[in-house]
Amino acid sequence: MAGQILGDHYEVERELGKQEGRWTLLARDLNTQEQVVIKLLCVDETLRSDDLKLFEREAETLKALTHPCVPQYLGYFEHRLPIGKALALVQTYVPGRSLEACLRIGRTFTEAEAKQIAKSLLYILIYLHGRNPPTIHRDIKPSNIVLADRRTHLVNFGSVKTLLSLEGSTFTAVLTHDYTPPEQFSGRVLTVSDLYSLGVTLIAIITGRSPAHLPRKGTKLDFEQVVDLSPAFANWLSWMTEANLDRRLKSAKEALQSLEAGG
Numbered sequence: 001m002a003g004q005i006l007g008d009h010y011e012v013e014r015e016l017g018k019q020e021g022r023w024t025l026l027a028r029d030l031n032t033q034e035q036v037v038i039k040l041l042c043v044d045e046t047l048r049s050d051d052l053k054l055f056e057r058e059a060e061t062l063k064a065l066t067h068p069c070v071p072q073y074l075g076y077f078e079h080r081l082p083i084g085k086a087l088a089l090v091q092t093y094v095p096g097r098s099l100e101a102c103l104r105i106g107r108t109f110t111e112a113e114a115k116q117i118a119k120s121l122l123y124i125l126i127y128l129h130g131r132n133p134p135t136i137h138r139d140i141k142p143s144n145i146v147l148a149d150r151r152t153h154l155v156n157f158g159s160v161k162t163l164l165s166l167e168g169s170t171f172t173a174v175l176t177h178d179y180t181p182p183e184q185f186s187g188r189v190l191t192v193s194d195l196y197s198l199g200v201t202l203i204a205i206i207t208g209r210s211p212a213h214l215p216r217k218g219t220k221l222d223f224e225q226v227v228d229l230s231p232a233f234a235n236w237l238s239w240m241t242e243a244n245l246d247r248r249l250k251s252a253k254e255a256l257q258s259l260e261a262g263g
Contacts, residue, residue, distance in 0.1 A: 001025060006088060007077045010038060021046060026093060029074075035093040036074055039158075043085045058158045059089050061135060067127050069120070069153045094155060096148025099205050103142055108208040111229055117205070118259060120152035121145065121198055125252035129191040136161045136189055140197035141179040142204060161189055178211035179204075182219070182243045192248050195255055199240025219243040232262045 001012045001023070010027040013035070017024040021042040029036055041047070041055045062073035075090040099117075102109075109117070121140075128135040137144075139159035146153040181196035183189070200211050200221065207214065207226045215222040221241060224234055236259055242248040249255040 005030075006038060006040075006079050007075065007090070010036065010090065012038070021051070035095070037071070037091050037093045039089040039091075040079065040081075040086045041089075042081065042083065043087060044083065054158055055087060055089065057160060061157050061160045062089075062091055064131075065128075065135070065157075067124060069124050069151055070157070071153075071155055094146045094148050094153045096146045096153065099142035099145045099147070099201065102147075103205065103208060106208070109205045111206065111233055114202050114206050115233065115259065117145070117147075117152050118198065118202055119256060121154060122252045122256040122259070124152075124154050125191075125194055125198070126256065129194070129252050134191050136191055137194050137197075138184070138189060140194055140201060142201055145201065183245060190245070191252070192245065192250065195240050195249055195252065196242075199237050203237055203241070 002014055004012045006012060006025075006027065009030045011030055013026045013028055015023060016026050016037065021044070023040045025038045025040065027036050027038050028034070039055070039058075041051065043052075059073065059076050062071060065073075071091040071094065073089075073091055075088075077088050077090075079086045079088050125137075128137060137154065137157065137159070138161055139156060140154070144154065144156040146155055179197045179200045181193040184193055203214070203221055203223045204210060206229070207223055209226065211221060215225050220238065220243065223237070229237075236255075239247070239249045239258070240255060249258060
């Protein structure tokens with residue numbers, strides 16, 4: 001699609017990602033010369049209603065968010081493709097490298113680096129979870145965390161939920177990766193679900209291994225077999241990734257306070 005003009009003034013530069021019926025594109029706003037991300041969702045007979053709901057929810061969520069380390073909403077429009085109609089969501093582009101891209105080239109992170117990433121993400125989660133109603137990302141994993149401009153950014157809000165939207169409604173499960181908290185498999189989602197996914201992500205970038213390739217002790221990741229960490233930080237990661245909700249850290253604020261106190 002490179003070179004195509006979408007929405008009258010967005011020139012496609014390259015494809016960033018593709019799934020069945022959807023594309024993520026890097027484009028340039030010809031009015032401002034700024035690079036933007038455009039997500040396209042093809043609207044045809046194969047489109048599932050859940051996919052459309054998630055896409056529209058991402059647009060509505062980004063409209064409401066104002067944080068320097070999450071994408072900003074720029075626009076929403078319909079676009080005609082040769083195969084039919086598509087919906088387009090335009091958001092700011094974060095030029096940087098995802099944690100997943102770092103892992104793919106063999107880059108691992110020290111304890112000090114992981115702590116800094118953890119603090120940055122916890123500040124973002126404090127903002128998201130502190131909204132009324134709370135916003136839960138539900139899809140924290142290395143590919144959705146980008147290092148750019150000496151900042152850590154949380155991207156891809158396509159799976160986001162608000163606690164209000166969960167009440168009295170059917171639940172759309174997002175079970176796409178090894179970073180999913182156990183309670184999500186039974187249809188529950190809580191703010192502490194994001195803590196679990198963040199904890200597992202930190203373990204992955206320290207060890208250089210995906211959760212599926214880490215040893216386990218019962219329901220817990222036995223990451224201490226693989227990497228040497230300070231006892232305080234190892235304990236903190238264990239609290240973050242507790243399968244038992246009663247034993248997990250209770251909030252992003254509590255997690256940050258515990259980490260700064262010596263975790």
